[in-house]
Amino acid sequence: xxxxxxxxxxxxxxxxxxxxxxxxxxxxxxxxxxxxxxxxxxxxxxxxxxxxxxxxxxxxxxxxxxxxxxxxxxxxxxxxxxxxxxxxxxxxxxxxxxxxxxxxxxxxxxxxxxxxxxxxxxxxxxxxxxxxxxxxxxxxxxxxxxxxxxxxxxxxxxxxxxxxxxxxxxxxxxxxxxxxxxxxxxxxxxxxxxxxxxxxxxx
Amino acid sequence: xxxxxxxxxxxxxxxxxxxxxxxxxxxxxxxxxxxxxxxxxxxxxxxxxxxxxxxxxxxxxxxxxxxxxxxxxxxxxxxxxxxxxxxxxxxxxxxxxxxxxxxxxxxxxxxxxxxxxxxxxxxxxxxxxxxxxxxxxxxxxxxxxxxxxxxxxxxxxxxxxxxxxxxxxxxx
Numbered sequence: 001x002x003x004x005x006x007x008x009x010x011x012x013x014x015x016x017x018x019x020x021x022x023x024x025x026x027x028x029x030x031x032x033x034x035x036x037x038x039x040x041x042x043x044x045x046x047x048x049x050x051x052x053x054x055x056x057x058x059x060x061x062x063x064x065x066x067x068x069x070x071x072x073x074x075x076x077x078x079x080x081x082x083x084x085x086x087x088x089x090x091x092x093x094x095x096x097x098x099x100x101x102x103x104x105x106x107x108x109x110x111x112x113x114x115x116x117x118x119x120x121x122x123x124x125x126x127x128x129x130x131x132x133x134x135x136x137x138x139x140x141x142x143x144x145x146x147x148x149x150x151x152x153x154x155x156x157x158x159x160x161x162x163x164x165x166x167x168x169x170x171x172x173x174x175x176x177x178x179x180x181x182x183x184x185x186x187x188x189x190x191x192x193x194x195x196x197x198x199x200x201x202x203x
Numbered sequence: 204x205x206x207x208x209x210x211x212x213x214x215x216x217x218x219x220x221x222x223x224x225x226x227x228x229x230x231x232x233x234x235x236x237x238x239x240x241x242x243x244x245x246x247x248x249x250x251x252x253x254x255x256x257x258x259x260x261x262x263x264x265x266x267x268x269x270x271x272x273x274x275x276x277x278x279x280x281x282x283x284x285x286x287x288x289x290x291x292x293x294x295x296x297x298x299x300x301x302x303x304x305x306x307x308x309x310x311x312x313x314x315x316x317x318x319x320x321x322x323x324x325x326x327x328x329x330x331x332x333x334x335x336x337x338x339x340x341x342x343x344x345x346x347x348x349x350x351x352x353x354x355x356x357x358x359x360x361x362x363x364x365x366x367x368x369x370x371x372x373x374x375x
Contacts, residue, residue: 013364021313028310033223043218046248075220086335114335121220
């Protein structure tokens with residue numbers, strides 16, 4: 001009896017629920033750490049250990065301290081959002097999914113998001129490159145959606161069709177989140193709109 | 204020297220952007236916040252003199268931090284066998300105190316009941332996965348095969364579901 005109850009309880013938490021809790025925990029921890037960690041003091045310790053003097057911090061040299069804090073915080077927020085999308089895509093694109101071809105597009109989208117996040121975190125990405133990566137991710141999501149649409153029309157078994165439908169729904173959700181991400185990246189680069197950000201044509 | 208100036212600017216910017224994610228990564232390996240901060244700081248300290256040679260700094264720092272943390276665990280295990288572990292109450296109030304006060308209850312529970320309950324290898328795989336690394340990248344960093352990474356992730360997810368159900372049941 002206890003075994004049966006166990007199974008019922010176990011079914012209460014889905015993989016999506018675990019991922020949701022992970023995302024909440026990650027965002028929660030990042031927010032608190034950003035509040036309590038003193039980056040300038042940490043950098044000063046590193047320079048001191050190597051017998052050097054830390055260069056003036058951004059907050060000391062910049063005209064407006066709040067602007068720098070805001071910018072750093074905004075980059076962190078954007079990077080966290082990208083990491084969340086990457087995690088979702090990693091799950092969606094894992095081998096053994098309902099559509100190998102769509103999985104390849106989703107995996108490619110994830111790689112480009114990783115490139116975007118690395119570039120933003122390292123402040124090594126030009127605006128044009130960031131928007132190019134976003135456009136490529138959007139294109140990959142569109143291709144995945146188009147592939148799934150085609151496969152849903154095939155005479156496949158019910159459970160397979162259902163899984164294709166779920167994956168397609170997830171792809172739509174990711175496209176929506178990509179819109180939000182695009183707006184955030186535009187703000188990071190101080191743009192309200194960018195002509196380079198042209199959605200890729202459909203298949 | 205201009206290239207050195209560029210490297211310093213890059214390092215500083217990278218530190219500002221990646222410190223929080225790296226501390227969080229170490230926490231997801233199972234470290235308490237204070238240890239995670241120390242470990243992350245050590246990793247950045249090691250990166251500093253060789254910064255210009257590091258090609259993939261995110262992965263490099265995580266691997267160094269991971270090795271540092273597991274070395275710390277081994278040292279702590281040796282010390283604990285000789286002396287009683289220090290009580291948390293005896294330790295100075297650091298970021299863990301701030302985290303304990305400010306973290307949402309569900310996050311504290313998730314870390315205590317979920318992450319802490321996973322075997323080390325599964326924790327490693329999930330920490331890398333949640334930071335956006337691919338199976339191939341994780342396999343390369345952990346010295347495992349991609350199949351082993353997938354297997355550990357699958358088992359970790361299954362364990363997390365069970366642990367979180369247990370936690371929910373305990374809270375009822």
